[in-house]
Amino acid sequence: MTGALTGAVREVLHQALAVYHDDARTHAGLRGHLERLDDPLRIAIAGKVKAGKSTLLNALVGEQIAPTDAGECTQVVTWYRDGRSPRIVAYPSGGPPVSLPVDRRDGALVIDLQGRSAEDLDRMVVDWPSQSLRTATLIDTPGTASLSTQTSRRTVRFLNPEDDTPTEADAVVYLMRQLHASDAEFLEAFRDQGVARAASVNTVGVISRADEIGGGRVDAMSSARAVAGRYRTEPALRGLCQNVVAVAGLLAQTGRTLRQTEFQTLRDLAAAPRDDLDAALLTADRFAAPDGPVAVAAPSTTVEDRRALLRRFGVFGLRLSALLIRQGTDSPAALASELVRRSGLTDLQDVLQTQFAQRRDVLKARSALLALDSVLRANPRPQAALLASDVERIFAGAHEFTELRLLSALRSGAVALPPAVVAEAERLLGETGAGATTRLGLPRDAEPHDVRAAVLDALTRWSDLAGNPMTTRAAADACRVVIRTCEGLLAGAVSGRA
Ligand SMILES: Nc1nc2c(ncn2[C@@H]2O[C@H](COP(=O)(O)OP(=O)(O)OP(=O)(O)O)[C@@H](O)[C@H]2O)c(=O)[nH]1
Numbered sequence: 413m414t415g416a417l418t419g420a421v422r423e424v425l426h427q428a429l430a431v432y433h434d435d436a437r438t439h440a441g442l443r444g445h446l447e448r449l450d451d452p453l454r455i456a457i458a459g460k461v462k463a464g465k466s467t468l469l470n471a472l473v474g475e476q477i478a479p480t481d482a483g484e485c486t487q488v489v490t491w492y493r494d495g496r497s498p499r500i501v502a503y504p505s506g507g508p509p510v511s512l513p514v515d516r517r518d519g520a521l522v523i524d525l526q527g528r529s530a531e532d533l534d535r536m537v538v539d540w541p542s543q544s545l546r547t548a549t550l551i552d553t554p555g556t557a558s559l560s561t562q563t564s565r566r567t568v569r570f571l572n573p574e575d576d577t578p579t580e581a582d583a584v585v586y587l588m589r590q591l592h593a594s595d596a597e598f599l600e601a602f603r604d605q606g607v608a609r610a611a612s613v614n615t616v617g618v619i620s621r622a623d624e625i626g627g628g629r630v631d632a633m634s635s636a637r638a639v640a641g642r643y644r645t646e647p648a649l650r651g652l653c654q655n656v657v658a659v660a661g662l663l664a665q666t667g668r669t670l671r672q673t674e675f676q677t678l679r680d681l682a683a684a685p686r687d688d689l690d691a692a693l694l695t696a697d698r699f700a701a702p703d704g705p706v707a708v709a710a711p712s713t714t715v716e717d718r719r720a721l722l723r724r725f726g727v728f729g730l731r732l733s734a735l736l737i738r739q740g741t742d743s744p745a746a747l748a749s750e751l752v753r754r755s756g757l758t759d760l761q762d763v764l765q766t767q768f769a770q771r772r773d774v775l776k777a778r779s780a781l782l783a784l785d786s787v788l789r790a791n792p793r794p795q796a797a798l799l800a801s802d803v804e805r806i807f808a809g810a811h812e813f814t815e816l817r818l819l820s821a822l823r824s825g826a827v828a829l830p831p832a833v834v835a836e837a838e839r840l841l842g843e844t845g846a847g848a849t850t851r852l853g854l855p856r857d858a859e860p861h862d863v864r865a866a867v868l869d870a871l872t873r874w875s876d877l878a879g880n881p882m883t884t885r886a887a888a889d890a891c892r893v894v895i896r897t898c899e900g901l902l903a904g905a906v907s908g909r910a
Protein backbone atom coordinates (compact mmCIF):
# COMPACT_ATOMS: atom_id res chain seq x y z
CA MET A 413 0.00 0.00 0.00
CA THR A 414 1.41 3.42 -0.96
CA GLY A 415 0.30 7.02 -0.44
CA ALA A 416 1.32 9.79 1.95
CA LEU A 417 -1.15 8.82 4.68
CA THR A 418 -0.15 5.16 4.62
CA GLY A 419 3.51 6.19 4.58
CA ALA A 420 2.99 8.32 7.70
CA VAL A 421 1.17 5.46 9.45
CA ARG A 422 3.88 2.98 8.52
CA GLU A 423 6.52 5.36 9.82
CA VAL A 424 4.87 5.86 13.19
CA LEU A 425 4.36 2.10 13.56
CA HIS A 426 8.08 1.56 12.85
CA GLN A 427 8.95 4.12 15.50
CA ALA A 428 6.69 2.29 17.95
CA LEU A 429 8.47 -0.98 17.11
CA ALA A 430 11.75 0.68 18.09
CA VAL A 431 10.31 2.05 21.35
CA TYR A 432 8.96 -1.38 22.38
CA HIS A 433 11.85 -3.48 21.04
CA ASP A 434 12.38 -5.05 24.49
CA ASP A 435 8.73 -5.99 25.04
CA ALA A 436 8.14 -9.14 22.97
CA ARG A 437 4.35 -9.21 23.30
CA THR A 438 3.76 -5.57 22.40
CA HIS A 439 6.34 -5.82 19.63
CA ALA A 440 4.54 -8.80 18.09
CA GLY A 441 1.21 -6.97 18.31
CA LEU A 442 2.66 -3.94 16.54
CA ARG A 443 4.16 -6.14 13.81
CA GLY A 444 0.68 -7.57 13.33
CA HIS A 445 -0.75 -4.08 12.85
CA LEU A 446 1.98 -3.25 10.36
CA GLU A 447 1.29 -6.42 8.36
CA ARG A 448 -2.43 -5.79 8.53
CA LEU A 449 -1.95 -2.58 6.53
CA ASP A 450 -1.31 -4.76 3.48
CA ASP A 451 -4.07 -7.30 4.17
CA PRO A 452 -7.44 -7.15 2.44
CA LEU A 453 -10.00 -4.92 4.13
CA ARG A 454 -11.85 -6.67 6.96
CA ILE A 455 -15.61 -6.28 6.79
CA ALA A 456 -17.72 -7.60 9.67
CA ILE A 457 -21.33 -8.60 9.05
CA ALA A 458 -23.45 -7.91 12.11
CA GLY A 459 -27.10 -7.73 13.12
CA LYS A 460 -29.76 -9.45 15.18
CA VAL A 461 -30.27 -13.20 15.40
CA LYS A 462 -31.56 -14.59 12.08
CA ALA A 463 -31.26 -11.25 10.29
CA GLY A 464 -29.78 -13.18 7.35
CA LYS A 465 -26.08 -12.41 7.98
CA SER A 466 -24.61 -15.75 6.94
CA THR A 467 -26.88 -15.96 3.89
CA LEU A 468 -25.76 -12.49 2.78
CA LEU A 469 -22.12 -13.44 3.29
CA ASN A 470 -22.68 -16.43 1.01
CA ALA A 471 -24.35 -14.21 -1.57
CA LEU A 472 -21.34 -11.88 -1.56
CA VAL A 473 -18.93 -14.79 -1.96
CA GLY A 474 -21.15 -16.64 -4.45
CA GLU A 475 -20.83 -19.94 -2.57
CA GLN A 476 -22.49 -21.52 0.45
CA ILE A 477 -19.59 -21.41 2.87
CA ALA A 478 -21.17 -19.80 5.93
CA PRO A 479 -23.52 -22.21 7.71
CA THR A 480 -27.04 -20.82 8.00
CA ASP A 481 -29.86 -21.67 10.38
CA ALA A 482 -29.28 -23.82 13.44
CA GLY A 483 -26.00 -25.10 14.78
CA GLU A 484 -23.46 -24.23 17.39
CA CYS A 485 -21.03 -22.85 14.81
CA THR A 486 -23.28 -19.89 13.95
CA GLN A 487 -22.46 -18.61 17.42
CA VAL A 488 -18.74 -18.20 16.82
CA VAL A 489 -17.12 -15.17 15.20
CA THR A 490 -15.90 -16.67 11.90
CA TRP A 491 -13.46 -15.13 9.45
CA TYR A 492 -13.69 -16.03 5.75
CA ARG A 493 -10.57 -15.13 3.82
CA ASP A 494 -9.07 -15.98 0.47
CA GLY A 495 -6.68 -18.90 0.69
CA ARG A 496 -4.91 -21.26 -1.65
CA SER A 497 -6.90 -24.29 -0.50
CA PRO A 498 -9.93 -24.79 1.76
CA ARG A 499 -9.01 -24.94 5.44
CA ILE A 500 -10.90 -24.42 8.70
CA VAL A 501 -9.08 -23.58 11.92
CA ALA A 502 -10.76 -23.10 15.30
CA TYR A 503 -9.07 -20.98 17.95
CA PRO A 504 -10.06 -22.12 21.45
CA SER A 505 -9.73 -19.39 24.08
CA GLY A 506 -6.45 -20.01 25.82
CA GLY A 507 -5.50 -23.16 23.84
CA PRO A 508 -3.63 -24.02 20.64
CA PRO A 509 -5.47 -23.73 17.28
CA VAL A 510 -7.24 -26.87 16.00
CA SER A 511 -7.81 -27.83 12.35
CA LEU A 512 -11.37 -28.92 11.58
CA PRO A 513 -12.42 -31.17 8.69
CA VAL A 514 -13.55 -29.49 5.46
CA ASP A 515 -16.79 -31.17 4.52
CA ARG A 516 -19.29 -30.15 1.83
CA ARG A 517 -22.83 -31.49 1.80
CA ASP A 518 -25.38 -30.68 -0.85
CA GLY A 519 -23.24 -27.79 -2.13
CA ALA A 520 -22.81 -26.19 1.31
CA LEU A 521 -19.79 -26.17 3.60
CA VAL A 522 -20.49 -27.96 6.87
CA ILE A 523 -18.48 -26.86 9.90
CA ASP A 524 -18.38 -29.53 12.58
CA LEU A 525 -17.01 -28.26 15.89
CA GLN A 526 -16.41 -31.90 16.89
CA GLY A 527 -18.13 -31.61 20.22
CA ARG A 528 -16.64 -28.24 21.17
CA SER A 529 -19.00 -25.62 22.45
CA ALA A 530 -19.13 -22.15 20.91
CA GLU A 531 -18.42 -20.76 24.37
CA ASP A 532 -14.94 -22.25 24.32
CA LEU A 533 -13.93 -20.81 20.97
CA ASP A 534 -12.47 -17.42 20.48
CA ARG A 535 -12.95 -17.49 16.71
CA MET A 536 -12.77 -19.63 13.58
CA VAL A 537 -10.87 -18.83 10.41
CA VAL A 538 -11.98 -20.36 7.11
CA ASP A 539 -9.55 -20.11 4.20
CA TRP A 540 -11.37 -20.45 0.91
CA PRO A 541 -10.07 -19.84 -2.61
CA SER A 542 -12.35 -17.07 -3.86
CA GLN A 543 -11.97 -14.03 -6.06
CA SER A 544 -14.60 -12.21 -3.99
CA LEU A 545 -12.59 -12.65 -0.80
CA ARG A 546 -9.44 -11.26 -2.38
CA THR A 547 -10.49 -7.63 -1.90
CA ALA A 548 -12.13 -8.13 1.49
CA THR A 549 -12.02 -10.65 4.29
CA LEU A 550 -15.58 -11.15 5.54
CA ILE A 551 -16.27 -11.75 9.23
CA ASP A 552 -19.55 -13.43 10.16
CA THR A 553 -20.63 -12.53 13.68
CA PRO A 554 -23.17 -14.24 15.93
CA GLY A 555 -26.59 -12.57 16.02
CA THR A 556 -27.29 -10.08 18.73
CA ALA A 557 -30.58 -10.72 20.50
CA SER A 558 -30.48 -8.22 23.25
CA LEU A 559 -27.27 -6.72 24.48
CA SER A 560 -27.41 -8.91 27.57
CA THR A 561 -27.22 -12.44 26.18
CA GLN A 562 -24.01 -14.42 26.01
CA THR A 563 -23.93 -14.66 22.21
CA SER A 564 -24.73 -10.98 21.73
CA ARG A 565 -21.97 -10.12 24.12
CA ARG A 566 -19.54 -12.06 21.96
CA THR A 567 -20.40 -9.93 18.92
CA VAL A 568 -20.39 -6.69 20.88
CA ARG A 569 -17.05 -7.63 22.40
CA PHE A 570 -15.66 -8.32 18.93
CA LEU A 571 -16.87 -5.05 17.43
CA ASN A 572 -16.38 -2.87 20.45
CA PRO A 573 -14.04 -4.54 22.93
CA GLU A 574 -14.47 -3.47 26.55
CA ASP A 575 -10.79 -3.17 27.35
CA ASP A 576 -10.41 -0.13 25.11
CA THR A 577 -8.68 -2.04 22.31
CA PRO A 578 -10.19 -1.16 18.95
CA THR A 579 -12.14 -3.68 16.92
CA GLU A 580 -10.34 -5.90 14.45
CA ALA A 581 -12.82 -5.05 11.70
CA ASP A 582 -12.10 -2.12 9.39
CA ALA A 583 -15.74 -1.74 8.38
CA VAL A 584 -19.17 -3.12 9.27
CA VAL A 585 -22.24 -4.13 7.29
CA TYR A 586 -25.15 -3.97 9.73
CA LEU A 587 -28.28 -5.94 8.86
CA MET A 588 -31.71 -5.05 10.15
CA ARG A 589 -35.11 -6.40 9.18
CA GLN A 590 -36.91 -3.32 10.44
CA LEU A 591 -35.33 -0.52 12.39
CA HIS A 592 -35.61 -1.39 16.02
CA ALA A 593 -34.54 0.67 19.00
CA SER A 594 -31.97 -2.01 19.87
CA ASP A 595 -30.35 -1.71 16.41
CA ALA A 596 -29.69 1.97 17.04
CA GLU A 597 -28.47 1.04 20.53
CA PHE A 598 -26.11 -1.52 19.05
CA LEU A 599 -24.78 0.84 16.39
CA GLU A 600 -24.28 3.48 19.09
CA ALA A 601 -22.31 0.97 21.13
CA PHE A 602 -20.08 0.32 18.14
CA ARG A 603 -19.57 4.00 17.35
CA ASP A 604 -16.32 4.99 18.94
CA GLN A 605 -15.78 8.52 20.06
CA GLY A 606 -13.34 11.29 19.36
CA VAL A 607 -11.03 12.37 16.57
CA ALA A 608 -11.18 10.65 13.20
CA ARG A 609 -13.13 7.89 14.80
CA ALA A 610 -16.52 8.85 13.48
CA ALA A 611 -17.67 5.31 12.88
CA SER A 612 -20.53 6.10 10.55
CA VAL A 613 -17.97 6.35 7.74
CA ASN A 614 -17.23 2.66 7.99
CA THR A 615 -20.74 1.35 8.54
CA VAL A 616 -23.30 0.47 5.89
CA GLY A 617 -26.85 -0.52 6.85
CA VAL A 618 -28.80 -3.25 5.05
CA ILE A 619 -32.56 -3.83 5.18
CA SER A 620 -32.19 -7.60 5.06
CA ARG A 621 -34.61 -10.35 4.02
CA ALA A 622 -36.13 -7.59 1.93
CA ASP A 623 -38.31 -10.05 0.01
CA GLU A 624 -40.33 -10.70 3.16
CA ILE A 625 -41.48 -7.11 3.39
CA GLY A 626 -45.21 -6.90 2.70
CA GLY A 627 -45.70 -10.69 2.85
CA GLY A 628 -43.46 -11.52 -0.11
CA ARG A 629 -45.57 -9.86 -2.81
CA VAL A 630 -43.89 -9.57 -6.19
CA ASP A 631 -43.39 -5.83 -5.62
CA ALA A 632 -41.68 -6.52 -2.25
CA MET A 633 -38.32 -5.29 -3.49
CA SER A 634 -39.58 -1.87 -4.51
CA SER A 635 -41.27 -1.48 -1.12
CA ALA A 636 -38.01 -2.51 0.54
CA ARG A 637 -36.07 0.04 -1.51
CA ALA A 638 -38.51 2.74 -0.40
CA VAL A 639 -37.96 1.70 3.24
CA ALA A 640 -34.18 1.86 2.70
CA GLY A 641 -34.58 5.35 1.24
CA ARG A 642 -36.47 6.48 4.34
CA TYR A 643 -33.91 4.91 6.67
CA ARG A 644 -31.13 6.73 4.84
CA THR A 645 -32.51 10.00 6.17
CA GLU A 646 -33.90 8.64 9.45
CA PRO A 647 -32.44 10.83 12.23
CA ALA A 648 -31.74 7.78 14.43
CA LEU A 649 -29.60 6.24 11.67
CA ARG A 650 -28.12 9.16 9.73
CA GLY A 651 -25.21 9.63 12.07
CA LEU A 652 -24.66 5.90 12.53
CA CYS A 653 -24.25 4.57 9.03
CA GLN A 654 -23.17 5.96 5.73
CA ASN A 655 -25.84 4.41 3.56
CA VAL A 656 -28.75 1.98 3.71
CA VAL A 657 -29.64 -0.50 0.95
CA ALA A 658 -32.29 -3.23 0.72
CA VAL A 659 -31.14 -6.77 -0.08
CA ALA A 660 -32.90 -10.12 -0.34
CA GLY A 661 -29.87 -12.20 0.60
CA LEU A 662 -31.56 -15.57 0.07
CA LEU A 663 -32.53 -14.66 -3.49
CA ALA A 664 -29.00 -13.43 -4.17
CA GLN A 665 -27.39 -16.54 -2.64
CA THR A 666 -29.63 -18.86 -4.63
CA GLY A 667 -29.14 -16.83 -7.81
CA ARG A 668 -25.38 -17.11 -7.48
CA THR A 669 -25.51 -20.87 -6.84
CA LEU A 670 -28.51 -21.90 -8.99
CA ARG A 671 -28.52 -25.53 -10.11
CA GLN A 672 -29.80 -26.98 -13.37
CA THR A 673 -32.16 -29.36 -11.53
CA GLU A 674 -33.74 -26.49 -9.63
CA PHE A 675 -34.37 -24.67 -12.87
CA GLN A 676 -36.05 -27.75 -14.30
CA THR A 677 -38.38 -28.12 -11.31
CA LEU A 678 -39.22 -24.43 -11.51
CA ARG A 679 -40.05 -24.88 -15.17
CA ASP A 680 -42.47 -27.69 -14.30
CA LEU A 681 -44.10 -25.45 -11.73
CA ALA A 682 -44.32 -22.49 -14.11
CA ALA A 683 -46.07 -24.74 -16.65
CA ALA A 684 -48.93 -25.35 -14.20
CA PRO A 685 -52.08 -23.23 -14.60
CA ARG A 686 -51.24 -19.82 -13.20
CA ASP A 687 -54.20 -19.52 -10.81
CA ASP A 688 -53.43 -22.93 -9.30
CA LEU A 689 -49.80 -22.04 -8.72
CA ASP A 690 -50.69 -18.64 -7.27
CA ALA A 691 -53.11 -20.35 -4.89
CA ALA A 692 -50.48 -22.90 -3.88
CA LEU A 693 -47.95 -20.15 -3.24
CA LEU A 694 -50.20 -18.17 -0.92
CA THR A 695 -48.26 -19.63 2.00
CA ALA A 696 -45.19 -21.82 2.40
CA ASP A 697 -47.26 -24.48 4.18
CA ARG A 698 -49.74 -24.76 1.34
CA PHE A 699 -46.95 -25.04 -1.20
CA ALA A 700 -45.18 -27.83 0.66
CA ALA A 701 -48.29 -29.78 1.70
CA PRO A 702 -48.33 -33.35 0.27
CA ASP A 703 -51.96 -33.01 -0.84
CA GLY A 704 -52.12 -29.24 -1.40
CA PRO A 705 -53.10 -27.50 -4.65
CA VAL A 706 -49.62 -27.76 -6.14
CA ALA A 707 -49.71 -31.55 -5.90
CA VAL A 708 -52.51 -31.36 -8.45
CA ALA A 709 -51.14 -28.46 -10.50
CA ALA A 710 -47.58 -29.83 -10.87
CA PRO A 711 -47.80 -33.55 -10.04
CA SER A 712 -44.23 -34.23 -11.18
CA THR A 713 -42.79 -32.35 -8.18
CA THR A 714 -42.35 -34.23 -4.94
CA VAL A 715 -42.90 -32.87 -1.45
CA GLU A 716 -39.12 -33.03 -0.90
CA ASP A 717 -38.48 -31.08 -4.11
CA ARG A 718 -40.86 -28.40 -2.97
CA ARG A 719 -39.45 -28.20 0.56
CA ALA A 720 -35.96 -27.89 -0.88
CA LEU A 721 -37.11 -25.15 -3.26
CA LEU A 722 -38.73 -23.25 -0.41
CA ARG A 723 -35.52 -23.35 1.60
CA ARG A 724 -33.51 -22.07 -1.35
CA PHE A 725 -35.92 -19.48 -2.81
CA GLY A 726 -38.51 -18.53 -0.19
CA VAL A 727 -42.09 -17.88 -1.28
CA PHE A 728 -41.15 -14.60 -2.98
CA GLY A 729 -38.30 -16.20 -4.92
CA LEU A 730 -40.62 -18.95 -6.17
CA ARG A 731 -43.33 -16.50 -7.24
CA LEU A 732 -40.76 -14.34 -8.98
CA SER A 733 -39.03 -17.27 -10.70
CA ALA A 734 -42.32 -18.68 -11.99
CA LEU A 735 -43.22 -15.25 -13.32
CA LEU A 736 -39.86 -14.80 -15.02
CA ILE A 737 -40.00 -18.25 -16.64
CA ARG A 738 -43.52 -17.58 -17.86
CA GLN A 739 -42.31 -14.31 -19.34
CA GLY A 740 -39.65 -16.11 -21.35
CA THR A 741 -36.57 -16.59 -19.13
CA ASP A 742 -35.38 -19.85 -20.64
CA SER A 743 -32.07 -20.85 -19.10
CA PRO A 744 -30.59 -21.31 -15.63
CA ALA A 745 -27.99 -18.61 -16.38
CA ALA A 746 -30.63 -16.08 -17.43
CA LEU A 747 -32.77 -16.82 -14.37
CA ALA A 748 -29.75 -16.66 -12.07
CA SER A 749 -28.67 -13.25 -13.27
CA GLU A 750 -32.18 -11.85 -13.08
CA LEU A 751 -32.59 -13.11 -9.48
CA VAL A 752 -29.28 -11.53 -8.48
CA ARG A 753 -30.17 -8.26 -10.19
CA ARG A 754 -33.54 -8.06 -8.47
CA SER A 755 -32.17 -9.12 -5.06
CA GLY A 756 -30.41 -5.80 -4.51
CA LEU A 757 -27.02 -7.55 -4.17
CA THR A 758 -25.52 -5.40 -6.91
CA ASP A 759 -26.63 -2.24 -5.08
CA LEU A 760 -24.85 -3.48 -1.98
CA GLN A 761 -21.74 -4.44 -3.94
CA ASP A 762 -21.65 -0.93 -5.47
CA VAL A 763 -21.92 0.66 -2.03
CA LEU A 764 -19.20 -1.62 -0.65
CA GLN A 765 -17.03 -0.64 -3.61
CA THR A 766 -17.45 3.13 -3.28
CA GLN A 767 -17.64 3.35 0.49
CA PHE A 768 -15.23 0.69 1.57
CA ALA A 769 -12.99 -0.58 -1.24
CA GLN A 770 -12.17 2.85 -2.69
CA ARG A 771 -11.45 4.11 0.83
CA ARG A 772 -9.40 1.09 1.69
CA ASP A 773 -6.23 3.00 2.48
CA VAL A 774 -7.88 5.50 4.76
CA LEU A 775 -9.93 2.83 6.56
CA LYS A 776 -6.80 0.72 7.03
CA ALA A 777 -4.83 3.75 8.25
CA ARG A 778 -7.65 4.56 10.65
CA SER A 779 -7.67 1.01 12.07
CA ALA A 780 -3.88 1.02 12.47
CA LEU A 781 -3.83 4.39 14.25
CA LEU A 782 -6.65 3.35 16.60
CA ALA A 783 -4.77 0.13 17.36
CA LEU A 784 -1.50 1.98 17.97
CA ASP A 785 -3.26 4.51 20.16
CA SER A 786 -4.58 1.73 22.36
CA VAL A 787 -1.14 0.03 22.54
CA LEU A 788 0.38 3.34 23.67
CA ARG A 789 -2.27 3.80 26.34
CA ALA A 790 -1.93 0.26 27.61
CA ASN A 791 1.88 0.38 27.83
CA PRO A 792 2.83 3.91 28.82
CA ARG A 793 6.51 4.85 28.45
CA PRO A 794 8.19 8.24 28.31
CA GLN A 795 9.10 7.89 24.61
CA ALA A 796 5.56 6.78 23.84
CA ALA A 797 4.20 10.25 24.63
CA LEU A 798 5.80 11.62 21.46
CA LEU A 799 4.30 8.79 19.44
CA ALA A 800 0.86 9.50 20.91
CA SER A 801 1.12 13.08 19.71
CA ASP A 802 2.20 11.82 16.27
CA VAL A 803 -0.95 9.68 16.16
CA GLU A 804 -3.14 12.65 17.06
CA ARG A 805 -1.27 14.80 14.52
CA ILE A 806 -2.01 12.32 11.72
CA PHE A 807 -5.64 11.96 12.78
CA ALA A 808 -6.10 15.72 12.93
CA GLY A 809 -3.91 16.68 9.98
CA ALA A 810 -4.44 14.13 7.22
CA HIS A 811 -6.98 15.58 4.82
CA GLU A 812 -8.49 12.13 4.18
CA PHE A 813 -9.62 12.00 7.83
CA THR A 814 -10.84 15.59 7.75
CA GLU A 815 -13.02 14.67 4.76
CA LEU A 816 -14.46 11.65 6.56
CA ARG A 817 -15.13 13.68 9.70
CA LEU A 818 -16.94 16.34 7.72
CA LEU A 819 -18.94 13.75 5.77
CA SER A 820 -19.98 12.20 9.05
CA ALA A 821 -20.84 15.59 10.57
CA LEU A 822 -22.89 16.53 7.52
CA ARG A 823 -24.81 13.28 7.69
CA SER A 824 -25.59 13.64 11.37
CA GLY A 825 -26.63 17.28 10.86
CA ALA A 826 -23.85 18.55 13.15
CA VAL A 827 -22.67 21.10 10.56
CA ALA A 828 -25.21 23.30 8.88
CA LEU A 829 -24.39 24.20 5.29
CA PRO A 830 -27.08 25.81 3.13
CA PRO A 831 -29.34 22.89 2.10
CA ALA A 832 -28.79 23.61 -1.59
CA VAL A 833 -25.07 22.80 -1.38
CA VAL A 834 -25.02 19.84 1.04
CA ALA A 835 -25.36 17.22 -1.70
CA GLU A 836 -22.51 18.76 -3.71
CA ALA A 837 -20.31 18.96 -0.60
CA GLU A 838 -20.94 15.29 0.13
CA ARG A 839 -20.15 14.33 -3.46
CA LEU A 840 -16.95 16.39 -3.55
CA LEU A 841 -15.88 14.83 -0.25
CA GLY A 842 -16.13 11.40 -1.88
CA GLU A 843 -19.47 10.15 -0.58
CA THR A 844 -20.36 8.38 -3.82
CA GLY A 845 -16.84 7.43 -4.87
CA ALA A 846 -13.30 8.66 -4.53
CA GLY A 847 -12.46 9.18 -8.23
CA ALA A 848 -12.09 12.79 -9.44
CA THR A 849 -14.84 12.55 -12.05
CA THR A 850 -17.29 10.98 -9.56
CA ARG A 851 -16.54 13.68 -7.02
CA LEU A 852 -17.14 16.36 -9.64
CA GLY A 853 -20.33 14.73 -10.95
CA LEU A 854 -18.82 14.27 -14.43
CA PRO A 855 -19.00 11.23 -16.70
CA ARG A 856 -16.15 8.82 -16.01
CA ASP A 857 -14.58 9.47 -19.43
CA ALA A 858 -14.70 13.28 -19.16
CA GLU A 859 -11.89 15.11 -21.00
CA PRO A 860 -9.09 16.53 -18.84
CA HIS A 861 -9.97 20.13 -19.75
CA ASP A 862 -13.59 19.55 -18.65
CA VAL A 863 -12.34 18.12 -15.36
CA ARG A 864 -10.14 21.16 -14.86
CA ALA A 865 -12.96 23.57 -15.71
CA ALA A 866 -15.30 21.80 -13.28
CA VAL A 867 -12.73 21.98 -10.46
CA LEU A 868 -12.07 25.67 -11.06
CA ASP A 869 -15.80 26.34 -11.08
CA ALA A 870 -16.27 24.46 -7.80
CA LEU A 871 -13.30 26.26 -6.25
CA THR A 872 -14.76 29.67 -7.11
CA ARG A 873 -18.20 28.83 -5.77
CA TRP A 874 -16.96 27.30 -2.53
CA SER A 875 -14.52 30.16 -1.95
CA ASP A 876 -17.34 32.66 -2.47
CA LEU A 877 -19.51 30.78 0.02
CA ALA A 878 -16.69 30.62 2.57
CA GLY A 879 -16.13 34.36 2.26
CA ASN A 880 -19.82 35.31 2.32
CA PRO A 881 -20.60 37.28 5.51
CA MET A 882 -23.88 35.36 5.85
CA THR A 883 -21.99 32.08 6.19
CA THR A 884 -21.60 30.92 9.81
CA ARG A 885 -18.17 30.19 11.13
CA ALA A 886 -18.76 26.44 11.30
CA ALA A 887 -20.09 26.44 7.75
CA ALA A 888 -17.09 28.46 6.56
CA ASP A 889 -14.78 25.86 8.16
CA ALA A 890 -16.66 23.16 6.27
CA CYS A 891 -16.29 25.15 3.04
CA ARG A 892 -12.53 25.32 3.60
CA VAL A 893 -12.37 21.53 3.82
CA VAL A 894 -14.24 21.28 0.51
CA ILE A 895 -11.88 23.89 -0.98
CA ARG A 896 -8.88 21.85 0.14
CA THR A 897 -10.44 18.80 -1.54
CA CYS A 898 -10.89 20.84 -4.74
CA GLU A 899 -7.27 21.96 -4.58
CA GLY A 900 -6.25 18.32 -4.41
CA LEU A 901 -8.45 17.54 -7.41
CA LEU A 902 -6.91 20.47 -9.30
CA ALA A 903 -3.40 19.23 -8.58
CA GLY A 904 -4.49 15.82 -9.87
CA ALA A 905 -6.05 17.35 -13.00
CA VAL A 906 -2.85 19.27 -13.75
CA SER A 907 -0.66 16.22 -13.32
CA GLY A 908 -3.06 14.14 -15.43
CA ARG A 909 -4.24 11.89 -12.60
CA ALA A 910 -7.90 12.83 -12.98
N1 LIG B 1 -37.04 -15.09 2.72
C1 LIG B 1 -35.78 -14.90 3.09
N2 LIG B 1 -35.21 -15.69 4.01
C2 LIG B 1 -33.93 -15.45 4.34
C3 LIG B 1 -33.17 -14.42 3.75
N3 LIG B 1 -31.92 -14.43 4.28
C4 LIG B 1 -31.91 -15.44 5.16
N4 LIG B 1 -33.12 -16.06 5.22
C5 LIG B 1 -33.50 -17.21 6.03
O1 LIG B 1 -33.43 -16.81 7.39
C6 LIG B 1 -32.87 -17.86 8.19
C7 LIG B 1 -31.64 -17.33 8.92
O2 LIG B 1 -30.65 -17.00 7.96
P1 LIG B 1 -29.12 -16.88 8.36
O3 LIG B 1 -28.38 -16.42 7.17
O4 LIG B 1 -28.67 -18.10 9.04
O5 LIG B 1 -29.23 -15.69 9.42
P2 LIG B 1 -28.12 -15.22 10.46
O6 LIG B 1 -28.35 -13.76 10.68
O7 LIG B 1 -26.77 -15.62 10.00
O8 LIG B 1 -28.55 -16.03 11.75
P3 LIG B 1 -27.70 -16.27 13.11
O9 LIG B 1 -26.27 -16.41 12.72
O10 LIG B 1 -28.30 -17.48 13.69
O11 LIG B 1 -27.96 -15.04 13.93
C8 LIG B 1 -32.56 -18.99 7.22
O12 LIG B 1 -33.63 -19.88 7.24
C9 LIG B 1 -32.48 -18.32 5.87
O13 LIG B 1 -32.83 -19.16 4.81
C10 LIG B 1 -33.79 -13.61 2.76
O14 LIG B 1 -33.22 -12.70 2.17
N5 LIG B 1 -35.10 -13.90 2.48
Ligand SMILES: [Mg+2]
Nearest residue numbers: 465466480486
Ligand atom coordinates in the same frame (compact mmCIF):
# COMPACT_ATOMS: atom_id res chain seq x y z
MG1 LIG C 1 -25.30 -16.74 10.99
